[in-house]
Each structure stands twice: as C-alpha cells, then as structure tokens.
Amino acid sequence: MTTKNRINEISSFLDEVFPNVGCELNYNKDYELVIAVMLSAQTTDVSVNKVTPILFDRYKTLEELANASLFDVEEIIHSIGLYKNKAKNVIAIAKSLVENYDGVVPSDKNELQKFPGVGNKTAGVIRAEIFRIPDLPVDTHILRISKRLGLTKKDDDPLNTEIKLKKLFPESEWIKLHHQLIHFGRYMCTARSPQCEKCKLAAFCNKK
Numbered sequence: 408m409t410t411k412n413r414i415n416e417i418s419s420f421l422d423e424v425f426p427n428v429g430c431e432l433n434y435n436k437d438y439e440l441v442i443a444v445m446l447s448a449q450t451t452d453v454s455v456n457k458v459t460p461i462l463f464d465r466y467k468t469l470e471e472l473a474n475a476s477l478f479d480v481e482e483i484i485h486s487i488g489l490y491k492n493k494a495k496n497v498i499a500i501a502k503s504l505v506e507n508y509d510g511v512v513p514s515d516k517n518e519l520q521k522f523p524g525v526g527n528k529t530a531g532v533i534r535a536e537i538f539r540i541p542d543l544p545v546d547t548h549i550l551r552i553s554k555r556l557g558l559t560k561k562d563d564d565p566l567n568t569e570i571k572l573k574k575l576f577p578e579s580e581w582i583k584l585h586h587q588l589i590h591f592g593r594y595m596c597t598a599r600s601p602q603c604e605k606c607k608l609a610a611f612c613n614k615k
C-alpha cells in the first residue's frame with residue numbers, strides 16, 4: 408500500500424470513529440486554558456478538570472491568581488502529578504500575563520514558550536485551541552500511534568514526529584487530526600490493550 412493510500416485510510420477511519428472531537432480540558436477564559444494545558448503534563452485531562460474549577464473559583468481573575476498563595480494553590484492541585492512545580496508555574500504564568508501581556512494570551516509560539524511549563528507541545532495546543540492556528544503537537548498517544556502505523560521510526564522523538572506528520576497530512580487537517588489521534592490513543596489504540604479487533608488499520612499496523 409502506498410503512503411498516500413495509508414494516509415487516506417487513517418483519515419477516513421478516524422473520521423468514522425471520531426467525527427467530532429476536540430479539547431477535553433474544561434475552561435472559560437483563554438488564560439484558564441493556558442494553565443489547564445500546563446497542568447495536564449504527565450497527568451490526565453480528567454484529573455486536571457477536577458482541580459481547575461476549584462482553582463478558578465477561588466481565584467476569579469488573573470490578578471487574583473497572580474497574587475495567590477503558593478501553599479493554597481498547592482493544596483488545590485495536590486492530586487495531580489508534579490503539583491509543587493506546577494503550583495509555582497500557575498502563579499508565574501498569571502504574573503507574567505498581567506505584567507507583560509496586559510492579561511491577553513499571546514498567539515506567538517515563542518512568546519508562549521516563555522511561560523514556565525510551556526514547551527513546544529503546550530504552545531501548539533494553546534495556539535490551535537484559542538486561535539485556531541494549524542498545528543499538530545505530539546503527545547504520548549500520538550507518538551505511540553505514529554510508530555505503530557509506520558508513519559515514523561522507532562527512535563523518532565515528539566518533535567521529529569510532529570515534523571513528519573505535518574509533511575504527511577494536509578495543514579487543514581492538523582488540528583482535527585491532533586484531537587482524533589489523542590482520542591484514538593485514549594479510547595481504542597491504548598498503550599497496553601489496544602482494541603485491534605475493532606480497528607480498520609490493522610492491515611498495516613506494526614504492532615504484533
């Protein structure tokens with residue numbers, strides 16, 4: 408099967424099983440998304456969604472969050488991984504937004520990556536979600552699936568994977584594909600027990 412045919416098979420299968428998927432992090436304001444995405448590193452969106460309503464209810468504005476008590480923020484988010492460092496990042500991001508950006512989340516990737524805890528992947532997610540700027544940030548699910556489907560090599564890291572996927576799929580599909588692959592990885596092509604019997608991509612999957 409040619410690469411083009413494989414790409415078409417992947418796109419149509421994902422459209423069939425996950426036709427309408429999007430970001431699973433809950434937020435009401437742009438800065439809340441920035442903080443939620445930062446908090447979601449190495450933990451699940453479900454666990455982030457349990458703590459952010461409490462955090463954003465306790466500190467209702469960016470200014471309040473910028474002046475929050477570190478101890479209090481740690482208490483609120485202690486159920487998620489790396490909470491101590493993330494609590495510092497929450498306050499530092501809020502402070503930086505207030506002091507350097509008039510409270511407005513920037514769309515520039517380099518600017519976003521100046522926030523603590525925000526790297527290439529997080530910045531890509533924020534740009535795609537808030538500004539609808541095409542991007543294809545690679546998380547652990549996308550990394551695993553890309554290898555299984557032979558789109559990338561065994562030792563490709565997230566950045567290489569992103570570059571390769573962006574060459575394979577049209578830019579207009581990147582945001583949708585990002586969400587579809589994450590859903591595929593969370594609910595079907597899981598790390599430990601993928602549901603291969605339901606998967607139409609098994610013919611060219613490398614997982615044996």
Ligand code: SF4
Pocket residue numbers: 555556595596597601602603604606607608609612613614
């Ligand atoms: S066949 Fe199984 S391992 Fe391969 S892509 Fe489908 S669900 Fe994932």
